[in-house]
Amino acid sequence: MVQFITEVDVNRSEKKDFVSNLKEDLSNASSVIVSEYSGLTVNEIEQLRKEMRDNGAKFKITKNRLTKLAISETQFKEISELFKGPTAISYSDDAVAPAKVAVSFEKKFEKFKIIGGGYNGEKIDKEKIDFLAKLPSLDELRGKIIGLISAPAQKIVSITLEPGAQIARLISSNSSNNQESN
Numbered sequence: 001m002v003q004f005i006t007e008v009d010v011n012r013s014e015k016k017d018f019v020s021n022l023k024e025d026l027s028n029a030s031s032v033i034v035s036e037y038s039g040l041t042v043n044e045i046e047q048l049r050k051e052m053r054d055n056g057a058k059f060k061i062t063k064n065r066l067t068k069l070a071i072s073e074t075q076f077k078e079i080s081e082l083f084k085g086p087t088a089i090s091y092s093d094d095a096v097a098p099a100k101v102a103v104s105f106e107k108k109f110e111k112f113k114i115i116g117g118g119y120n121g122e123k124i125d126k127e128k129i130d131f132l133a134k135l136p137s138l139d140e141l142r143g144k145i146i147g148l149i150s151a152p153a154q155k156i157v158s159i160t161l162e163p164g165a166q167i168a169r170l171i172s173s174n175s176s177n178n179q180e181s182n
Helices: 007-027 042-054 064-071 077-082 097-108 126-134 138-181
Strands: 031-036 058-061 087-092 113-119 122-124
Touching (some): 007 064, 031 097, 042 097, 064 087, 077 122, 087 097, 097 113, 097 126
Antiparallel strands (some): 031 113, 113 122
């Protein structure tokens, strides 16, 4: 028996794959920002995607029904009511990255509006997203920690080298005094 694959089957399979992939991405995310993008040009959306990528986050325009299916089994199920009208999501395992980019982008483009989001399983509002955006990113924190860790090591090296430097200066001053006496 020959079986024909119809366009409906392909669409259903693509939708199922999309939901599965988005569910996996969101399961690994620390934060999700939901926004309205209506009125943005294709170039502006591409610019936003690039900024998100450059900061370790993802930006997707999704169908609300499929997004609700994907988040229903994740820590972000509480935000499903935010998906009304033309919405997009930004997400990352770095809780700060999507908030920083989205807040910055919202300031530049009035047609881009942050609706709300989720952070570690809790629904958050615009005020909390603004707070997240002000925090240092994971990379900035790593840099500060490395600086703090390496600072004592640099001090130890300078302290251990100092007695030798003092002796060298003493010998140098004694030898120059002896040469002046002669």
